[in-house]
Each structure stands twice: as structure tokens, then as C-alpha cells.
Amino acid sequence: MKKYYSVKAKCGHVGRSKCIYIVFPVMAENGSEAATRVRKFGRVKHDHKDAIAEVNCISYSEYRLLKEQNKKDQYLHCHNIQDQRRIPNFDERIQDDQYLLSSEKEKDKKNLRYRQKRAKILERDFMRQIEEIKESGVGIIYYIGDTHFSDERVKRLTRIPFSSVLKMNEAIVKNWNMRNYQKDTMMNL
Numbered sequence: 001m002k003k004y005y006s007v008k009a010k011c012g013h014v015g016r017s018k019c020i021y022i023v024f025p026v027m028a029e030n031g032s033e034a035a036t037r038v039r040k041f042g043r044v045k046h047d048h049k050d051a052i053a054e055v056n057c058i059s060y061s062e063y064r065l066l067k068e069q070n071k072k073d074q075y076l077h078c079h080n081i082q083d084q085r086r087i088p089n090f091d092e093r094i095q096d097d098q099y100l101l102s103s104e105k106e107k108d109k110k111n112l113r114y115r116q117k118r119a120k121i122l123e124r125d126f127m128r129q130i131e132e133i134k135e136s137g138v139g140i141i142y143y144i145g146d147t148h149f150s151d152e153r154v155k156r157l158t159r160i161p162f163s164s165v166l167k168m169n170e171a172i173v174k175n176w177n178m179r180n181y182q183k184d185t186m187m188n189l
Helices: 031-039 060-072 081-085 098-135 152-157 165-178
Strands: 003-011 018-028 052-058 141-144 185-188
Touching (some): 003 031, 003 060, 018 060, 031 052, 052 060, 152 165
Antiparallel strands (some): 003 018, 003 052
16 A cells, blocks of 8 residues: 655755755655655756655645645756746755765865875986986986065965074075085076
8 A cells, every 4th residue: 555755855956066955745655665766856866875865654635735835846847047046045945965075075085195196206206317317417407486585475375384484595595405406507587
């Protein structure tokens, strides 16, 4: 025998990393079947693990009332973003999609780790090539952009570990002089 269920589902097409929850009325044998059916509805984020927020058994009168409410819900009947924008107070219904936000943060972490690892490999490879050139006895031509000597903005805009600009200048000169540039040419642009 079929029963009546209300299924709260996460719906999309409201912006990146955003969602809207809609309660759908469904007739089904059990709650699991009701959830499966709603997962296949248009606009429901069917590929998300948390697409179904809750399933409740309801009375026939509640079922009919929910059906009427959904008939009047303009979001369920709009065909494009322009229709959606015309819905009064629609932005108030939109929520952050925690599923997407957490997966995006994880992607960002993995991407950052990858970029850091790749930068280390490239730096190591570059330093090896420089050492090979130095061992061959040929000088290297270095092109340097702005060294930012005495630039107060660098201290303000970055997280440099210097207490003053003077200390930063001293560190730049010290690092510059640590290199063996006897055969090398430095081009400060």
C-alpha cells in the first residue's frame, strides 16, 4: 500500500556552491523509495551524497497541501536565470552548499600542495642547471627586476620577517653577496 511522504531535497541552479531546499510530496511504498524518486526530480542535486535532507511520513491532507505549495513555487517552474531573478525575495531562500564548499576547500588544499611540490622541483632543477653552468667555467647572465630596496610598501603588503626596511635591505645585500658572481653578469632592470 502506498503512503504519503514529504522529502526535503537539496536543489541547484541557484549559483556556484549554493543550493535551495525544497520539500516535495511523494507517494511511495516506503521512505527509501520516496527518497530515490525525489533524487531523480529535476533541479535536485541527485549526484550529491546529501541531496536528501529528510524524509517524513505525512497525512493525505498534508500531501495535498504540499502539492499545492509546490505548484505555486515559481522556482520549480522557471526556465532560466532571468525567470529566477524575477521571483520576489528569492535570494533569501538560497543557502551555501556545504557539500560543495568542503570539496572545493579540499581541492584547493591539494592544488596548493601540488603547486608547492612542483615549485620545489623546478627550483631544485634550476639550481642544478646553474651549478652545471658554473662548473663549466662560463658565466651566467642574471636579469633582475625591482629589488624593492627601501620600499616601505613591501613591508606593509607582505609578510616579510623584518622589523624594519633597513633590516630588509641588509638581508637583500647579504643574500646577493652570498652568491659567487665573479664570472656572472647582473642586469638590474
